[in-house]
Each structure stands twice: as structure tokens, then as C-alpha cells.
Amino acid sequence: MSGVNRKSVADAEERLRSTGERVTVPRVRVLEALLQAGGALTHQEIEVLLGSAALDRVTLYRVLDWLCVKGLAHRMSGGDRVWRFSAIDGQHGRHAHFECRHCGKVTCLDKQSTDELAVNVPRGFRSEGIELTVRGRCAQCA
Amino acid sequence: MSGVNRKSVADAEERLRSTGERVTVPRVRVLEALLQAGGALTHQEIEVLLGSAALDRVTLYRVLDWLCVKGLAHRMSGGDRVWRFSAIDGQHGRHAHFECRHCGKVTCLDKQSTDELAVNVPRGFRSEGIELTVRGRCAQCA
DNA sequence: CGGGAAAGCGCAACTCAGTTGCATGAACCC
DNA sequence: GGGTTCATGCAACTGAGTTGCGCTTTCCCG
Numbered sequence: 001m002s003g004v005n006r007k008s009v010a011d012a013e014e015r016l017r018s019t020g021e022r023v024t025v026p027r028v029r030v031l032e033a034l035l036q037a038g039g040a041l042t043h044q045e046i047e048v049l050l051g052s053a054a055l056d057r058v059t060l061y062r063v064l065d066w067l068c069v070k071g072l073a074h075r076m077s078g079g080d081r082v083w084r085f086s087a088i089d090g091q092h093g094r095h096a097h098f099e100c101r102h103c104g105k106v107t108c109l110d111k112q113s114t115d116e117l118a119v120n121v122p123r124g125f126r127s128e129g130i131e132l133t134v135r136g137r138c139a140q141c142a
Numbered sequence: 143m144s145g146v147n148r149k150s151v152a153d154a155e156e157r158l159r160s161t162g163e164r165v166t167v168p169r170v171r172v173l174e175a176l177l178q179a180g181g182a183l184t185h186q187e188i189e190v191l192l193g194s195a196a197l198d199r200v201t202l203y204r205v206l207d208w209l210c211v212k213g214l215a216h217r218m219s220g221g222d223r224v225w226r227f228s229a230i231d232g233q234h235g236r237h238a239h240f241e242c243r244h245c246g247k248v249t250c251l252d253k254q255s256t257d258e259l260a261v262n263v264p265r266g267f268r269s270e271g272i273e274l275t276v277r278g279r280c281a282q283c284a
Numbered sequence: 285c286g287g288g289a290a291a292g293c294g295c296a297a298c299t300c301a302g303t304t305g306c307a308t309g310a311a312c313c314c
Numbered sequence: 315g316g317g318t319t320c321a322t323g324c325a326a327c328t329g330a331g332t333t334g335c336g337c338t339t340t341c342c343c344g
Contacts, residue, residue: 026322044301058324081301134273223302
């Protein structure tokens with residue numbers, strides 16, 4: 001809302017720098033947007049957030065993909081078969097989400113880390129990650 | 143595999159009958175396919191299962207949608223942004239899924255009911271259902 | 285049974301998120 | 315600063331899922 005936050009730009013840049021890969025304008029801007037957002041964003045929502053100087057659609061997809069591969073973000077599949085992306089906070093790691101059936105907004109349940117969730121899988125199956133989404137009504141749509 | 147199973151046809155028909163809505167050929171065949179399947183199926187996989195006398199794509203989508211509304215099936219969004227559907231067994235209700243990152247197959251974790259999972263949501267949020275998907279390697283792809 | 289209203293089916297055309305290939309431009313190493 | 319390598323942007327494509335509409339089936343009631 002308050003335009004560009006200098007601190008979060010630096011934060012985004014540092015995270016990118018730490019991967020050892022190239023730090024480009026699109027990557028900084030997208031990661032910054034994810035860091036400032038309170039929930040998981042669709043690529044459309046990110047485009048709106050970036051506003052005036054929007055990126056090419058394809059670039060946005062590629063940046064988001066890249067962020068996931070590098071472990072800086074993760075993707076979740078919403079109830080509308082659209083990808084949503086959220087930054088992975090060093091403290092909380094991968095987390096659960098809440099998706100409002102009414103307004104469609106996806107909120108991160110930071111306290112609900114999915115890394116430590118214990119789920120029994122059949123013999124021979126190996127779990128590498130858990131996606132947990134709660135659906136219902138958010139506070140605004142109650 | 144063993145062609146049409148008469149018992150499961152009757153089972154599917156009875157479930158449909160109990161909704162008080164019309165019992166049609168497509169509905170019976172689709173529900174039967176879901177009941178026999180060991181996991182969640184994409185609409186493509188269902189088409190293959192139905193084989194020779196396949197339904198129209200659109201009809202299949204509508205039947206699946208209808209089954210979800212009536213509480214006879216539920217849908218989950220896979221890692222490939224494709225819907226998958228599985229029959230809801232009266233005993234287990236909604237359940238968790240395992241999605242293999244390698245072969246893409248989705249297995250139902252029947253023992254892992256999501257109805258009784260306790261997840262904390264923020265104040266004012268109301269949970270109406272939980273989707274839990276474990277991703278990793280299945281026994282065959284280990 | 286059989287006739288008719290209401291609901292479901294099938295076809296064709298459409299939408300839109302996400303992808304691919306390739307030429308241009310920017311980041312980083314030295 | 316100069317060259318290599320990788321990322322970006324454009325255009326054209328893919329494929330899951332949807333919509334509108336005329337035809338067929340279900341099922342109720344006589």
C-alpha cells in the first residue's frame with residue numbers, strides 16, 4: 001500500500017544474492033511483492049501489485065517457478081485450479097493455507113508449519129512434503 | 143479390469159437413488175468407476191476407464207461436479223493443476239491423498255480422515271473442510 | 285402402460301492459465 | 315569496459331474446464 005518499502009527491497013535482494021544466482025529486476029520485484037503480501041498470490045494478483053511497470057506474463061511465470069526451485073517460495077493449488085505463490089519465511093518454512101470459499105483470498109497460516117506434521121503413508125511410500133489447505137469463510141466474509 | 147462388476151453397479155445405483163435425484167446412465171457409470179478406483183482420478187483417466195462407450199467430455203465434467211455437490215465424491219487439485227475426483231466412502235468420509243511426484247498417481251489415504259484433523263485458524267475464520275496432500279514417491283517409483 | 289414436463293445429455297464454440305521457441309537485452313566475471 | 319552466459323519479452327500454442335442451446339431421457343401421474 002505505502003509504495004515501495006526500502007527495507008523489504010533490501011531483504012528480497014539479500015535472499016536472492018544468497019542463492020549465488022543472478023539478481024535481476026524482475027526477481028527482486030516479485031520476491032518483494034510476495035514478502036509484503038499477507039497471503040498466497042495468484043500471478044494475476046502479483047501483476048496488479050507490480051502495477052504500472054508490469055512484467056511480461058511469461059517472465060512472471062518463470063520467475064515464480066525459479067523462486068520455488070530455489071526454495072524462496074512455494075506454490076499451492078487453489079480451489080480454482082490457479083497456482084498461488086507465497087514467500088517462504090526462514091523461520092516458518094512451508095506452511096498451511098486458508099482459502100476463503102466466498103472471496104477466494106488465500107491466507108498463510110504461518111503458525112501451522114507443514115514440515116513437522118506427522119502423516120502416516122503406506123509402506124514403501126516416501127513423503128517429501130505436505131500441502132494442507134483449510135477451506136471455509138474468512139473473517140471478512142463471515 | 144474384470145469388466146463390469148455387477149455388485150458395484152448396484153452399489154453405485156443405490157447411492158445415487160438415495161439422493162432423490164435422477165439416476166442416469168452416465169452418473170451410474172462414473173460413480174462406479176470412482177468406487178472401483180484405488181485413488182483419485184483425473185477426468186482423462188475416467189474416460190479411459192469407461193472405455194468404448196465413453197461419455198461426452200462435458201457430460202463427464204458435469205457429472206463429476208454434481209457428484210461433489212451431492213456429497214458422493216470430492217475433488218482435489220493435483221500438482222499439475224488438474225482436478226482429481228474420488229468417491230467418498232461412507233465410513234471414511236473425506237480423506238487425505240498421496241501424490242507421487244514421479245508417476246503422478248494419486249492414492250487415497252483412507253485411514254487419514256481429514257474430518258477429524260484439528261487445525262488452528264485465526265480468530266473470525268471458520269473452517270469448513272481440510273484438504274491434505276502428501277507429495278513424494280510412491281512404492282512403485284521408489 | 286403411455287404421455288408430458290423437467291432435467292440431463294451431447295455438440296460446437298469458447299475462455300484462460302500456463303507453456304514453448306527464439307531473438308534481444310541485461311547481469312556478472314575478469 | 316568487453317564478452318559470455320543467462321534472463322527477458324514477444325508471439326504463437328496447448329489443453330483443462332466452461333457456456334449456450336437443441337435434443338433425448340427420466341420419472342411422475344393418470
